[in-house]
Amino acid sequence: MKSVLLDKSRHDRKRFDCGVKALNNYLQLMASQQLKKDNTRTFILEDEQHPQFIKGYYSLTMTTIDLNALPPRLRKKHQNANSAGLIARLAVDRRYSRKGFGEWLLVDALAKLLTASETVAFPFIIVDSKEGMAPFYEKFGFSSFLDTPDKLFITVADVRNIL
Ligand SMILES: CC(C)(COP(=O)(O)OP(=O)(O)OC[C@H]1O[C@@H](n2cnc3c(N)ncnc32)[C@H](O)[C@@H]1OP(=O)(O)O)[C@@H](O)C(=O)NCCC(=O)NCCS
Structure with a gap:
């Protein structure tokens, strides 16, 4: 499987x-x-049989980091940090759900951000999860910010170790 950049002339977004x-x-x-x-950059996982059909997508960008919402140990270590990679959105079409594509997209997004961080360094990756979906990210090592349980982070160092 391979994700591709969103192409509005190719992908059926309405469906x-x-x-x-x-x-x-x-x-x-x-x-x-x-x-x-x-x-933002939006990446698409296409249906192999019908490449115009979108199985799932995620969008990547950068954001600022609120150091005060980090656990004290990380706050101290990263006191000079101010930016983070952001998985702004991640979703799988209902017709393809619970087949592992959500996890595949998350790993793919993390891999892309890790590669980006090798050129333009940032120490954290953040995700805004939908209510109740934090466990989906915690399985991969994300932790919630102290003040917002549905906003989670992982260090790029941890992503490097996992991948
Ligand atoms: C959440 C979402 C991305 C998961 O995609 P998916 O392809 O169905 O997920 P996967 O098959 O990779 O599931 C992996 C694991 O995630 C968890 N999970 C998936 N969907 C879930 C749901 N709706 N509720 C709770 N846990 C869920 C489960 O632990 C699942 O493992 P299991 O199937 O062995 O129980 C997809 O359901 C979706 O797009 N939902 C609407 C948007 C949304 O909530 N996005 C979440 C990120 S903000």
Whole structure:
């Protein structure tokens, strides 16, 4: 399997339905514009039989990090840090759910951010999870920020070790 950049002339964005309206809308209305403006990169996992069908997607960008919301040990170690890679969105179409594609997309997103961090360094990767979905990320070593349980982080060093 291989993810590819969103291509609005190839991918059927209207068909995509992950069950969460905001995530459907983002893919259908925003992702392509945001890509063109260099704000986010959206990667697609295509259906091999019908490459225009989208199995799932994620969007990557950068964000700032609130050091005060980190556990004290990490806050001290990374006191000069100010940026992090962000998995801004991640979703799988309902027709393809519970087949491991969500986990595959998460690992693929982490691998891409790890590669990016080798050129433009940042020490954390952050994800804004949907309510109740934190365990999906905790399985991979993410931890919740102290003040926001649905916002999670992992250090790039840990991602390097895992991958
Ligand atoms: C969450 C989501 C990305 C998971 O994608 P998926 O391809 O169905 O997930 P996987 O098959 O890789 O599942 C891996 C594990 O994640 C967990 N998981 C998946 N969907 C879940 C759900 N709806 N609720 C709770 N846990 C879930 C399970 O532990 C699952 O393992 P299992 O099937 O052996 O029980 C997908 O359901 C989705 O897009 N949901 C709507 C949007 C959303 O909630 N995004 C979450 C990130 S913000």
